[in-house]
Amino acid sequence: MREDLPLSGVRALFFDVFGTLMDWRTSVAREAERILAPRGHRLDWIAFADAWRAEYQPGMEEVRSGRQPFAKLDVLHRRNLERFIPRFRLTGLSEDVLAELTLAWHRLDAWPDVPAAMVRLKTKFWIAPCSNGNIALMVDLARRNRLPWDAILGSEIAGDFKPKPRVYLAACEAFNLAPAQCMMVAAHSRDLKSAAECGLRTGHTARVNEYGANTGEPAPTVPVDVAAKDLADLADKLGV
Amino acid sequence: MREDLPLSGVRALFFDVFGTLMDWRTSVAREAERILAPRGHRLDWIAFADAWRAEYQPGMEEVRSGRQPFAKLDVLHRRNLERFIPRFRLTGLSEDVLAELTLAWHRLDAWPDVPAAMVRLKTKFWIAPCSNGNIALMVDLARRNRLPWDAILGSEIAGDFKPKPRVYLAACEAFNLAPAQCMMVAAHSRDLKSAAECGLRTGHTARVNEYGANTGEPAPTVPVDVAAKDLADLADKLGV
Numbered sequence: 401m402r403e404d405l406p407l408s409g410v411r412a413l414f415f416d417v418f419g420t421l422m423d424w425r426t427s428v429a430r431e432a433e434r435i436l437a438p439r440g441h442r443l444d445w446i447a448f449a450d451a452w453r454a455e456y457q458p459g460m461e462e463v464r465s466g467r468q469p470f471a472k473l474d475v476l477h478r479r480n481l482e483r484f485i486p487r488f489r490l491t492g493l494s495e496d497v498l499a500e501l502t503l504a505w506h507r508l509d510a511w512p513d514v515p516a517a518m519v520r521l522k523t524k525f526w527i528a529p530c531s532n533g534n535i536a537l538m539v540d541l542a543r544r545n546r547l548p549w550d551a552i553l554g555s556e557i558a559g560d561f562k563p564k565p566r567v568y569l570a571a572c573e574a575f576n577l578a579p580a581q582c583m584m585v586a587a588h589s590r591d592l593k594s595a596a597e598c599g600l601r602t603g604h605t606a607r608v609n610e611y612g613a614n615t616g617e618p619a620p621t622v623p624v625d626v627a628a629k630d631l632a633d634l635a636d637k638l639g640v
Numbered sequence: 641m642r643e644d645l646p647l648s649g650v651r652a653l654f655f656d657v658f659g660t661l662m663d664w665r666t667s668v669a670r671e672a673e674r675i676l677a678p679r680g681h682r683l684d685w686i687a688f689a690d691a692w693r694a695e696y697q698p699g700m701e702e703v704r705s706g707r708q709p710f711a712k713l714d715v716l717h718r719r720n721l722e723r724f725i726p727r728f729r730l731t732g733l734s735e736d737v738l739a740e741l742t743l744a745w746h747r748l749d750a751w752p753d754v755p756a757a758m759v760r761l762k763t764k765f766w767i768a769p770c771s772n773g774n775i776a777l778m779v780d781l782a783r784r785n786r787l788p789w790d791a792i793l794g795s796e797i798a799g800d801f802k803p804k805p806r807v808y809l810a811a812c813e814a815f816n817l818a819p820a821q822c823m824m825v826a827a828h829s830r831d832l833k834s835a836a837e838c839g840l841r842t843g844h845t846a847r848v849n850e851y852g853a854n855t856g857e858p859a860p861t862v863p864v865d866v867a868a869k870d871l872a873d874l875a876d877k878l879g880v
Contacts, residue, residue, distance in 0.1 A: 474816065526779060536816040539766060539790045550779045552791040556814065574796065576714065576776035 431504035563594030671744035803834030
């Protein structure tokens with residue numbers, strides 16, 4: 401990125417987390433097996449992770465639509481868990497086990513390129529997650545994966561969930577920046593489209609294996625300012 | 641701190657910032673001189689810093705009392721600046737100069753013991769500012785002084801100012817912790833008294849030179865869980 405290009409005005413990068421930075425699918429499957437297998441449960445752990453994730457958007461839509469008051473994602477993850485586990489014949493799990501399972505989302509591993517690239521990006525930009533995950537969840541992920549966030553922004557400070565405009569705009573305001581000085585980075589075009597509609601710059605990182613081999617977007621399906629094959633490539637393209 | 645003591649349940653430390661971690665007085669005086677002296681102004685820079693700080697509690701009280709809606713501290717600092725500068729015969733300053741002066745509060749230096757002690761404390765506790773300063777201000781201070789916060793909590797996420805209970809409780813909730821699992825650390829007994837009333841643990845660090853030699857509290861004037869002579873001493877006493 402040369403200083404004479406329009407992107408030279410970008411001061412902060414906001415990151416989508418689930419899918420873009422974190423391999424939630426194999427991580428949740430691993431955690432579910434770690435917790436449930438010793439208790440005698442045998443099931444398709446990847447299908448379990450996918451079933452949990454399938455409740456994600458419907459759960460948040462209850463809040464976005466105004467039908468439910470805002471609740472942090474930990475609360476929604478727990479509610480969603482209880483909704484789908486009967487399909488896996490998991491009944492009679494204790495409160496302790498349900499609570500421990502919910503924390504699976506606090507123990508995700510980042511895609512391998514993420515930690516080193518984030519350290520590079522921080523030398524030039526303010527960096528923060530702008531995720532639908534809550535603050536404590538983001539702190540656990542940051543500590544596990546050594547992500548040097550400047551602050552934890554996103555749904556919990558906004559009181560709503562992406563792609564509602566308030567979430568992107570609250571992040572810009574927290575950093576005292578105009579939307580055009582901020583770039584949303586995500587592997588999902590829907591997230592970037594909504595951020596762009598709020599005036600933010602956008603960066604796409606391909607995560608083609610999010611739901612298994614070759615399931616993710618290899619390239620954005622909407623106009624973006626930068627398209628990269630991963631976070632290291634994004635750092636290269638932003639001139640870090 | 642031995643594991644059999646009640647404080648072994650403390651998981652997070654919340655920090656007051658102005659005075660407790662930062663030497664705001666000589667820093668603001670230095671910044672004011674840097675900005676105004678080249679423009680031909682000669683004044684008592686320490687008196688200037690003190691005058692600005694004297695507007696701090698009255699400005700926040702407008703919000704705490706409900707007479708004004710919440711505004712982030714950058715906004716209050718600017719409003720307070722315009723309130724006291726006529727007394728220094730500073731009139732006709734341009735918008736650029738007023739904006740640059742307001743950023744003096746983003747350029748504070750930490751007391752010398754703070755950065756290294758904070759790195760130690762982070763190995764055992766989640767750490768966050770619980771300050772009346774806003775998020776962008778805290779990020780600038782963290783970058784300048786290399787403070788490795790897990791998150792930026794405090795007034796901006798609470799929508800009110802200490803010592804209102806909401807500010808302490810919002811910090812605990814953001815970390816998914818009960819108040820008894822959190823310790824407020826401050827050089828000011830009033831802050832600790834309010835935190836304790838919300839159920840938090842409390843740690844006092846003496847900052848005897850906050851307003852000049854021997855002006856600060858050498859020891860707490862209220863009951864606290866830990867009293868330390870500085871942040872390194874606090875880390876020792878918390879068994880880090």
